[in-house]
Each structure stands twice: as structure tokens, then as C-alpha cells.
Amino acid sequence: MEKFALLIGVSEYEPGLQPLPSAVKDVEAMQRILLHPEIGGFDEAIVLRNSQRQEIEETIFKLFANRKKEDLLLLYFSGHGIVTENNEFFLSTRSTNTYQGKLIPPTAVAATYIHQQMQQSKSRHQVIILDCCYSGAFTKGLHAKDTGTVNIINQLGGEGRAILTASNSTQYAFEQEGFDLSLYTHFLVEGIEKGVADQDNDGWISVEELHDFVSYKVKETSPAMTPELYPVKEGYKILLAKSPKDDPKLKYRKEVEKKAYQGKFTIPARRQLNALRPLLGLTAPEAEAIEAEVLQPYLEYRRKLQDYEQTLQDTLQEENPLSQRALDDLKDYQQFLGLRDEDIELIYKRNLLQDSIKSVSQEAPIREKEPLDPQASQPELDDLSSEKGVDYSKLRNLLAAGKWKEADYETYMVMLQAVGLKENHWIRDEELLNFPCTDLRTIDRLWVKYSNGRFGFSVQKEIYLSVGGKPDGKYYEEAWNKFGDRVGWRVESSWISYTKVTFDTSAPDGHLPVFVGLDTSQRGLVGSRMVRERREGLGEFGRVYGLGRCTRLFSRIETCKV
Secondary structure, eight states: OOEEEEEEEOOOOOTTSOOOTHHHHHHHHHHHHHHOTTTTOOSEEEEEESOOHHHHHHHHHHHHTTOOTTOEEEEEEESOEEEOTTOOEEEOOTTOOEETTEEOGGGSEEHHHHHHHHHHOOOSEEEEEEESTTGGGGGTTOOOOOOOOOOOOGGGOSOEEEEEESSOTTOOOOOOTTOSSOHHHHHHHHHHHSOTTOTTOSSEEEHHHHHHHHHHHHHHHOTTOOOEEEEEETGGGOEEEEOOTTOHHHHHHHHHHHHOBTTBOOHHHHHHHHHHHHHTTOOHHHHHHHHHHHHHHHHHHHHHHHHHHHHHHHHHHHOSSOOHHHHHHHHHHHHHHTOOHHHHHHHHHHHHHHHHHHHHHHHSOOOOOOOOOGGGSOGGGSOOOOSSOOOOHHHHHHHHTTOHHHHHHHHHHHHHHHTTOOTTOEEOHHHHHTOOHHHHHHHHHHHHHHTTTSSSHHHHHHHHHHTTOOSSSOOOHHHHHHHHHHHTSEETTEEOOGGGOOOSTTSOTTOOOOOOEEOTTOOSEEOHHHHHHHOSSHHHHHHHHHTTHHHHHHHHHHHHTO
């Protein structure tokens, strides 16, 4: 059994394609960790820098040809990915060119060519990593190959193929300010080299573990990027590298990952980390360097939001209302920063509302203050869309008035309406997994807006992911317990009673909404009023979530891109 890698980086291009300075650095960093005997342990890792199509195709052929069944083959590419008008995917080369805006195919490497070499290879352990735009399109036309029964070498993990991509078939991949490597490869290298991608602490990093780590880190920095994993057979189990599971720096790093939230630490977390440093034999500079690396993605995300908001404010000073040209340019800048529409939604509402208030104060006569009427609380600023005709104005008004407890119950009521049910019914798993996306977004937007980003389903989901949970609808007990601790539903290892729920903004982030529980026959989700009537408290609520009910909601949130 041997391990071979081919690493292709293209930084320089003909006019018409933007240079990518990080691409060559990417392959050099990947080569370093793959050839390291205590990390990747690869027997060979060939690097091609700014090569022409013929050289690339010949080397790809040699990577897959004349191999043994037990060999592990890895193909990595960093550069431009190109999708034609016929949805054909190509990897760019140094000489890739276009004619009248269309790709000249002989100047690029077709995905179908790579598919052919993969299919013909005897190797049963193949990994493709594509750090480029539209890389999810690579999998089109690639099929599993029936190879019969083959003994799987333990050191390799699963048999099959795995394709990891920096983006899906319609997305750009981004280079980031403050990173020497491309964003996706930066976290690939970090996850392998630091060992932090080894989630189960078994001393090995599998394809799935690496993807989970990188995907979380990338989306933390650039939410508009969604790295993908496409396994064939048990390709997700393939073991790529070893991790220093007993290394003090890795142990400290994992504790930092657990404790960090929104770019900072609570006072108890900070003191615990300070106490842990000498126990692990780490100096203050070593520990601080680890913390800086862990916090970097979130701080970069915050920087982008601040940058975008300042750009919007400057643009509004130049012209108001905004012209279509300005709106188009702002959209382009949003994509350049890797921000989603939902990331900038509050920025627009905040700035456009402030601007309208200023305009009114300058033009209208000053009137005596009148009591605030929640029913008239800027309804035009809230999108109350529903696929099922549900009226969300009551929920909006309760949240705007800060009536969190009533809003919690109203959340239950409107969710029942969205799936065609009435009060005192429950939402079954299949209904939750197919909950109308538009309605889910509306409910979440209202909670997030009126809590100033403190409460809401999306807030809860991000906390759940940050403690090791996955949005796949499956149950992860350790992650769920940590989630309960973080949002204040669990105190000293016990789930709190409903009477202990904090219905004001002093509650921890993600504390609300607390609208679900399980009825006594465990048939599905029901409203919080029924929880109060049927149970003493959230002990059952926490246990039910532990059975995976809440993860169905998080799975749907992920699917709907809430």
C-alpha cells in the first residue's frame, strides 16, 4: 500500500482571467503537510505550477495508471474552475483562453477526462480536492464503479472515492485578505497540520472529519461559500493523515474551539483557559497564538460586515435614494466579500431606517411624543412572507414590544398553521423536515431582528454547530448537552424547568425561542403551553432534544439556508 498525490496550482493566466497569487502557495503548503512523515505520510506528492494542459493531463494520467487496489491517490487543484454554457466543467491551465466570451476547450482540462482516469484506475481509494469556483460541478457525470469485494486496508479507512470542493456548482470561491493561502486551502492545511480536524481524537483525520472542520471554518469567515463533500461508497471514511492527539497544543486548541463564541470568551471561560495553560506546559505567547488562529475567522467575518456597512453608509451620503447602478455595485461588493443576503439584511434595515428617521426629523414639524403603538411599528420594514398564508403580524408586534413569553407561544401557533395544524397538535418529524422555507425564514428574521441578533432559530443552529453538532438531523449527545449549557437550558448538568426560562434580553444568546417539547406518547413536537401543562419542566424537553428532535429543525434550517 502506497500513497500518491498530485498537486496542481495555477496562479498566472492569459488576459481575461484574474491572476490568483495564492494558488501556487496553496500547492506548496499541501505538499509540505502530505509529505511530512508524522502527518500525511505520503510516498510522493508531485507539484505542478502554472503548467500547460498537456503536461497536466499527462501527469493526471500517470497518477491514476498502474496502481494497486490498496493505493491511496489524491488529486488537488487550486485555480480557476470554469463552467461552460452547456454546464461542462473545466480546470484552468496557464494557457486557458476565451474567444468572444466563451472558453476555448483545448486550453483547459475537462472534468470528463479526469473522470475517465479515475474510472480506469485500479486504486479503490481516490480523493479529489478542488479549491476553485463552481467546483461542485465536477461531480456531474461521475458514477460509482462496481469493483466487487476488495479487502480494505485498515490504515486507509473506507473504500471508494471522495470529492471535496470549495464551493457548489454555482458559487464563487474566495481569496481573503489576511490569509496567505486561499480561504478553503488555509483551513485544509490548518485542520491537518494542527490536528484539529480529528474530531473523535483517534489519532487519524478522515475525509469526513476534514470536510466538517473546513466547512464550518469557511462558512464562519465567508457564509456565502458552502464547501461540499461528494462521497462514493465509503469514500468519506478514507484516512488522509495522522493527528498528534496527545500534543498539548492540540488539546489547548480544542478547548479554545469549545469556549470561543462570537469572537470572544466569557469570563469563566477565560479564567479556565488561563488555568489550563500551565497544566499543559504552554507559555503565554504559545497559548495566545493558538487563540488568535481560532478567533481569526470570526473576526474576519466581523471586519467584512463593518466594511460593508461603512460602504453602504458612504454610498447613502453620496446618493439617496440609491440608484440601480449603486445597488448593483453594492451587490457585487457583497459577493466579493463572501456575504449572504441574510448577513447584510440587518445592516440595510438599520441604516435605511436611520436615514428615514433623519429625513423625517429634518422635514416634518416637531410633535409631542405619543405612546408607542406596536401595531404600527414600521410594518413596511418587515417581510412577513408565507407560503401558506400565515399572518405573522401578531408575532412581529409581540417581538417588537419585547413580550418574549407571548412571542414564544405565538411561534408555536404560527408553526402549526404553516403545516396545516391547530392548537394542541404536534409537528411530526416529516412535517418539520419539510417545513415551508419561506415561513421558517420569516419567523427567524423576526426573532433575530427584534432581539438584536440574540435569539432565533439560526442563532441556535450556529451555537449547536459551534459545539460540535451537525445539521444532518442526527443525534449527537455530547454536542446537545454542550448546546444546552451554552444557551442556558441546562445548568450544572441538569435541564432547567420551564419556570426557570428567562424571557428577557438578559438571557444567554440562543435562549429563545423555547417553543417545543414532546408529548407524553413521544409522537412529535408540540407547543410550550402543552409542555407546561404535561410536564414539570424541561427535563423531558432536554431529553427529547437529546433524542434528536431539535436536530430536525436545525437540518431544515440548513436546507432552507436560513
